[in-house]
Amino acid sequence: MTTLGDAFATAKAGNRAALIGYLPAGFPTVDGAIAAIEAMVSAGVDIVEVGLPYTDPLMDGPTIQAAVEAALRSGVTIADVLRTVEAAARTGAAALVMTYWNPVERYGPAAFAKDLVAAGAAGAITPDLIPDEGGGWIEATDAVGLERVFLVAPSSTDARIALTAGATNGFVYAASTMGVTGVRTSVSNRAADLVARVRRHTRRPVAVGLGVSNGAQAAAVAAFADGVIVGSALVRCLLDAPSEEAGLDAIRMLTAELEAGVRAAPQPLRSALPGAPHAPTP
Numbered sequence: 001m002t003t004l005g006d007a008f009a010t011a012k013a014g015n016r017a018a019l020i021g022y023l024p025a026g027f028p029t030v031d032g033a034i035a036a037i038e039a040m041v042s043a044g045v046d047i048v049e050v051g052l053p054y055t056d057p058l059m060d061g062p063t064i065q066a067a068v069e070a071a072l073r074s075g076v077t078i079a080d081v082l083r084t085v086e087a088a089a090r091t092g093a094a095a096l097v098m099t100y101w102n103p104v105e106r107y108g109p110a111a112f113a114k115d116l117v118a119a120g121a122a123g124a125i126t127p128d129l130i131p132d133e134g135g136g137w138i139e140a141t142d143a144v145g146l147e148r149v150f151l152v153a154p155s156s157t158d159a160r161i162a163l164t165a166g167a168t169n170g171f172v173y174a175a176s177t178m179g180v181t182g183v184r185t186s187v188s189n190r191a192a193d194l195v196a197r198v199r200r201h202t203r204r205p206v207a208v209g210l211g212v213s214n215g216a217q218a219a220a221v222a223a224f225a226d227g228v229i230v231g232s233a234l235v236r237c238l239l240d241a242p243s244e245e246a247g248l249d250a251i252r253m254l255t256a257e258l259e260a261g262v263r264a265a266p267q268p269l270r271s272a273l274p275g276a277p278h279a280p281t282p
Contacts, residue, residue, distance in 0.1 A: 001120045004147050004170045007046045007094040008205045008226060017222035019044055019262050020207055021255065022098060022231035023238075024051035025084040026076030027067040032244050034087040036251050040234060041091040043252045044259030047227070048088040049125065052081050052099035059127050063232040066239060078107060082119040089120030096149065096170075098125040109140040116146055123147030123170040131167035138167060149173050152198060154190045165202035171227060172198050172206045192224045214254075215261030222265030230258055 011018035021040045025033050037048055053071040057064065081097065088095035097116060104112045104126070116124060123146055129137060131150055141148050147170030152161050154176075165172050176191035191208050198206045207227025212218055214233070221228045237254055241247030 001089055001122060002092055002094040003122050004047065004094050004096075004205075007122075008171065011046055011226075014263075016262050017225055017265065018046040018205070018207070018227040019218070019255075019259055020047040020049060020209075020227050020229040021045040021234055022049035022051060022064075022229065023234055024053055024064065024067050024071055025081040026053055026071030026074060027235075028070070028238060028244060028247070029074065030076065030080045030084065032238075032247075033071075034084055035244070035248060036234075036238060037084070037088050038091055039248045039251045040255045041088075041093045043255035044262075045093060045255055047094045047096060047122075048091070049096045049098045049229070049231070050081060050084050050088055051231075052078065052097055052103055054100045054103055056102075057100065061232060063235050063239065067235050078103065078112075082115055085116065085119040085121045089122075094122040095120060096123045096125055097121055098127070101126055101129045104137070109137050110143065113137075113140040113144050113146045117144045121146065123149055125149040125151075125173060127151050127173075131163055134167065141169075151175055152194065154194050156194075156197075158197065158201075161198055162201040165198060165204065168202070168204055170204070172202060172204055173229070174198060174206055174208045174225070176208050176210045176221075191221065195225050212258075215257040215264070218258045218261030219265045222262045228258070228262055 008018050023033055023036055027033055053068040053076050057068055085095050085097060148168055149170040150164045150168045151173045152164050174194045195206045205226035207229050208221045208225040209229030212221055212228055212230045218228050233254060234251060237250035238247040241250055
């Protein structure tokens with residue numbers, strides 16, 4: 001299993017940010033999602049976020065919602081998600097699950113954390129769970145060595161950022177905008193300020209998500225963040241493709257563009273931020 005620390009350390013050794021790609025399990029099929037994950041890793045993704053399809057995806061915009069709804073209609077299960085995680089881990093990338101809290105609560109936090117680790121997951125992102133209500137999840141993940149990722153936003157107070165960063169033992173997910181996921185024409189100029197604020201409270205890596213869709217945007221974010229998260233743009237490759245093979249080709253092409261953008265980022269800006277770039281804290 002590749003840990004999050006391994007992935008960020010490898011990226012740092014290459015003088016670049018880590019590239020993090022999201023795709024939901026079960027879309028267009030379970031095997032199709034696995035093939036898409038393999039395609040994006042082969043083209044340069046360092047960390048894979050496997051989305052667990054859920055009926056009420058509060059944070060997700062129309063692109064991810066459409067893919068998740070299709071996966072749910074096809075009958076995707078948590079067992080399918082775990083199989084997808086296992087396949088993602090086999091690629092050599094670090095594998096995460098992105099899931100809303102209700103499915104975890106229903107499954108059982110301890111059982112879910114244990115089964116994720118058994119499948120080869122390095123960690124889990126729980127976007128609608130705040131650390132001060134996550135005591136049971138923190139205990140469950142600590143018990144099996146699963147890395148936790150919590151979110152901060154531009155509206156987060158310094159006290160909230162400190163609490164969130166302190167409860168995170170993977171990377172801090174910095175949501176660059178106040179809104180749902182989706183491709184945007186530009187990345188919020190508040191993202192760099194948010195990353196700098198987070199870094200005052202932790203030496204964990206900080207990754208930026210919500211809105212990145214092309215190489216230029218990836219380069220802009222990689223200039224100040226330890227990780228660049230891309231979701232909707234990758235999902236759109238599959239939604240718009242006339243065939244599964246065409247979708248895989250589109251995934252490879254976009255990932256290659258994003259990876260080139262990350263490598264082309266102006267590193268002096270990232271290095272100039274307080275405490276950056278970061279090595280994961282043991």
